[in-house]
Amino acid sequence: MNASGRALGLSIGQLAKATGSKVQTIRYYEQLGLMPAPERSQGNQRIYGARHERRLAFIRHGRELGFPLDAIRQLLSLADQPDRPCAEADAIAQEQLAAVRSKIARLRALEDELERMVACCASGTIGDCHVIEVLADLSHQHCLTPDHRGQDSEFGDA
């Protein structure tokens, strides 16, 4: 019971290294209930097994893809019920894809505006600096889209 079993005996530092996480992050996930509380050594230090490593890898993988922790929590609970339909998991992933696309769209608009802004900078003085002029312009006349404020709150993390 070592290859895919549970006993493995990783310290939190070893688990962190194995999954590319930080020690604090692992404790943070435990605090949030995303990671189960592991056994402790006689000296009260956490001891992890393969099960924990898989779970943490799942979480990190989700985070790398930009899923919020709440979505990951749902995905984890779904992953534990192989017989349920996968429509729910699919919906979560679709939602994340939509969020990513909307952030891209917003950032591309910003990119356009910023490009125009810096392209016109002739390295003169602040007095005739296009960057400052655009920002100071109350009427947004220099802007491609007069309302470049995002409709969704902000493009958060991912």
Add this chain to the structure above:
Amino acid sequence: MNASGRALGLSIGQLAKATGSKVQTIRYYEQLGLMPAPERSQGNQRIYGARHERRLAFIRHGRELGFPLDAIRQLLSLADQPDRPCAEADAIAQEQLAAVRSKIARLRALEDELERMVACCASGTIGDCHVIEVLADLSHQHCLTPDHRGQDSEFGDA
């Protein structure tokens, strides 16, 4: 002294409406020192003039373009010194443009991964759900880029 002068007598709520900000946000900017403390009425309520309106519009405009408040602080201080060279302002804008581009690149990679993820979902059960399978895969074999973790901390806000 009304058209472009200072006296105008806006309450904080009127200023918020005029600039598309929220009342709390204006107070927050004042607390950070981005907005100067305005005069007060007899009843201790803030009274703003055209100068404040221009300054707040500048800040909001910068935020809409994703500049962090610290960058906006620098840009504001530059805007007050029209004789200085504009290289510094240009550099700040270039930096922001670079940040936006790097976020776009990261998000596009995520978009690709997520597309592949959901495209293969055949609406079966969790047991053979591609979404869950990819996330649970320790070896990242299903991933386009085995290291889709961002090199910069995260793609923050904008």
Add this chain to the structure above:
DNA sequence: GCTTGAACCTACAGCGACTGGAGGTTGCAC
């Protein structure tokens, strides 16, 4: 003059997902 309700005031907690530090204990190698 009085009442009502909206808008204002200060101060502080919370969001998301960590990160870093203080101050103390344990584990392992030499």
Add this chain to the structure above:
DNA sequence: GTGCAACCTCCAGTCGCTGTAGGTTCAAGC
């Protein structure tokens, strides 16, 4: 037995707001 790295808990800070609690002021209507 001695050092020091890694562990422990708890708490504050990041960024840019947003929301709430509990109280005061303003302007309009009667």
